[in-house]
Amino acid sequence: MVKLSRFSSRGDVTFRRLQIVSGVKMNNLWIAALDAADRKRIEPHLKQGEIARGQMLYDAGEAVDQVWFPIKGVVSLMTILPDDKMVETAAIGREGLIGVTCGPFNARAASRAISQRDGVAAYCSAEVFGEALDASESLRLALSRFTEGLMAQVQQAAACNAQHRLDERLARWLLMLHDRAEDDRIDLTQADIAGMLGVRRATVSEVGTVLEGKGLIQRGRGWVKVLDRDGLEKASCGCYGLMRDVMKDLKLPQPQAA
Numbered sequence: 001m002v003k004l005s006r007f008s009s010r011g012d013v014t015f016r017r018l019q020i021v022s023g024v025k026m027n028n029l030w031i032a033a034l035d036a037a038d039r040k041r042i043e044p045h046l047k048q049g050e051i052a053r054g055q056m057l058y059d060a061g062e063a064v065d066q067v068w069f070p071i072k073g074v075v076s077l078m079t080i081l082p083d084d085k086m087v088e089t090a091a092i093g094r095e096g097l098i099g100v101t102c103g104p105f106n107a108r109a110a111s112r113a114i115s116q117r118d119g120v121a122a123y124c125s126a127e128v129f130g131e132a133l134d135a136s137e138s139l140r141l142a143l144s145r146f147t148e149g150l151m152a153q154v155q156q157a158a159a160c161n162a163q164h165r166l167d168e169r170l171a172r173w174l175l176m177l178h179d180r181a182e183d184d185r186i187d188l189t190q191a192d193i194a195g196m197l198g199v200r201r202a203t204v205s206e207v208g209t210v211l212e213g214k215g216l217i218q219r220g221r222g223w224v225k226v227l228d229r230d231g232l233e234k235a236s237c238g239c240y241g242l243m244r245d246v247m248k249d250l251k252l253p254q255p256q257a258a
């Protein structure tokens with residue numbers, strides 16, 4: 001029996017139980033890229049659920065007992081520091097999967113997984129996913145390729161967070177979100193952005209004004225609209241392009257909206 005009610009209220013994050021929804025086409029790009037035999041090992045066990053914006057799928061230090069395959073939306077992996085500050089180190093949409101720390105060593109999550117937007121995900125228990133991995137070398141290879149790409153993303157983000165200017169980082173982060181959004185207009189508050197980039201709200205506001213002044217984005221109350229995608233790429237540090245190239249080299253599905 002898949003446990004659905006593992007979420008509880010913590011801090012200012014809003015939680016909602018996963019609810020089974022119908023009428024949404026199951027379309028996760030990582031699963032779609034598997035061969036037919038591997039898809040058969042997973043798909044019959046999948047359920048679909050809504051994930052609310054701000055919902056935590058798991059926290060750092062927890063054993064992860066489910067694996068999520070986003071169909072719509074984007075989930076951020078947040079690295080938490082001892083003083084409770086946090087910063088995003090990876091973003092995963094329908095090109096990937098979340099909760100892959102299950103394995104022979106039963107590792108606990110090294111990061112907190114938070115949904116950026118209202119979305120939909122397919123999911124199954126980590127146990128079922130583990131059994132499918134045990135049974136198939138090609139599935140293990142597909143997962144290795146994904147985790148290699150994820151590792152590259154996390155490493156790049158760590159260097160970027162430490163070395164690059166905030167306006168470049170903000171541009172990179174908006175591009176990553178835009179890749180996984182259905183629309184140029186993305187629901188985001190200053191507090192969301194500050195939380196993801198690990199900086200103060202006032203600083204985000206200043207940097208947002210710079211990007212807006214260049215005509216790259218437009219900001220409103222609770223949203224940001226990408227006006228000039230090419231310009232935003234030029235304004236970002238090179239990390240965005242490097243991450244995209246790694247995904248290509250590994251022949252992984254590119255991030256894209258449903």
Ligand SMILES: [Zn+2]
Pocket residue numbers: 159160161164168169172237238239240
């Ligand atoms: Zn960078």
